[in-house]
Amino acid sequence: MTLGARPHAAMNIQEVKSEKGIIAWLVEDHTVEIVNIGFAFKGGTKQDPVGKEGMAKLMAGLFIEGAGHYDSGAFQVKLDHAGAEMSLDAQSDDIYGSMCMLSKKQDAAFGLLRLARDPNAIAQRKWLRAIYGAHPCSRPGEGTKESLPGITPSDLRAFHQAIFARDGLHIAVVGDIDANTLRERLDQLFGDLPEQQTLVPVYDVAPKLGQLVEENYDLPQTSLTLAWPGVKPSAPDFYAAVLLNDILGGSYLTSRLYEEVRQKRGLAYHVSSELTLDSLLVTTETRSDCAAQTLSIVRDVVKQMAQQGPTGAELKAAKKHLIGAYAIDQLGSTRSIADRLLDLQIHKADVDYNQRRARSIGRVTLKQVKAAAKKLLSAEPAILVVGP
Structure with a gap:
């Protein structure tokens, strides 16, 4: 579901702002009836509490395992009927989400995305501990066999509330959609989010070299x-x-x-x-x-x-x-x-x-x-x- 290469100079990036103040970058492309939306919330695996490593990735993995009143199987069927693909992934500093949909079915696809929003490793760990010490960068984002069993539903709900807010949100949309339509979609999708995140401060760190x-x-x-x-x-x-x-x-x-x-x-x-x-x-x-x-x-x-x-x-x-x-x-x-x-x-x-x-x-x-x-x-x- 991609397009061929486009000339660099031909790209027209629009900054679109919704009535509720949500901002997205938009590149209109009506050559194919496809819309791609990408979004990111500041705060990824570095926000995992000590002893709860893997929480951000677990929450991301559960993103499309059912939403609203749909269980996992029903939700996947709904995605297929809407001609859409959806994903969410937690990385060290941000939680990334994406959706690719047929523009003619965007009503159904955007609605499903809104529902879904609501719910060599050993060596690498040794390496990260050595060069980053106790910094959150050194903790395994995928979690451990000790940390994952201790993550509770209330932990995930609290993590979700801390991360999913407007002040840490970035959005990019490319494809068969115009600015006026996007303004409405932004409020439909993100308009009811709280204003501010409650992140744990993460200080900059330089790797310890020479070892x-x-x-x-x-x-x-x-x-x-x-x-x-x-x-x-x-x-x-x-x-x-x-x-x-x-x-x-x-x-x-x-x-x-x-x-x-x-x-x-x-x-x-x-x-x-x-x-x-x-x-x-x-x-x-x-x-x-x-x-x-x-x-x-x-x-x-x-x-x-x-x-x-x-x-x-x-x-x-x-x-x-x-x-x-x-x-x-x-x-x-x-x-x-x-x-x-x-x-x-x-x-x-x-x-x-x-x-x-x-x-x-x-x-x-x-x-x-x-x-x-x-x-x-x-x-x-x-x-x-x-x-x-």
Whole structure:
């Protein structure tokens, strides 16, 4: 239920405000009779109380297990008849929901969504505890065999009341619906929510680097994860770091890591880097007898990047890739457009971000990327090794 890629410049993002003050970003597209709605409430698994880990995900999992006077089976039948797909998922900072529906059946689909609103893990946990300590980031969002049995219906109701409120709500809608109709739908869907959330404050945390975490498993391959400092989108060197990541390992077939680990030595099928708010992560898997060599090469590539930075040719290619691939990868379908618009709102971007992003990337100099490489990659990384 998607559309083909659309020209980047043709996107017209409207900010729609309902009578009750609920705001959504809308991109109208009447070429196919489909409407995609994405929404998010601030407050995800980090809001799980100590000893009740898994509560946010459990609540999300129960989202469409019956609603109103419908049990689970009847609710799924109603969704099918309405030509709709619905989901809800809890992540660390937000609870995300989505619905895809046929525009001609949106009355029934929006009504069902309104009803539904009312009701390698061991190693990863060890890694998160090591780099984040007692911070909520280190607690398992999926819960544990000890925490899940202790979550009661009253816990879920209290969690629901704390999270589902207007001041933490973001909405993106893409497809065959106009602004006037959407205004009515927003109030129908979210208008009776309370005004304010009651979240537990969660402080920022930087990962504790410079440590080795090992988990022995009898596996045919060894998994390697390395973490260096990350960059927030509000930082002045954010786009320099984005370009650095693309050159290092973000661009799958042309990155330095891919060239050295995969192309030249055939040590791994996949190796990549990812820039997050608090870390720059490099991940790969290799044969267990090649793990030490692979780790050494990854560290050498990163060290060289920290000391010398990228070349002018690498920066030029990264700019071309990031500007061109963004429209194709992120904005190619109604669902991906809605997801991207929602993500922009969560990170406090403006409606014209898509246009400004390309200009911001284009203005980054080689000197700035080299400075970002030295700043981020000179630190001693945290390393996770999972395997025999």
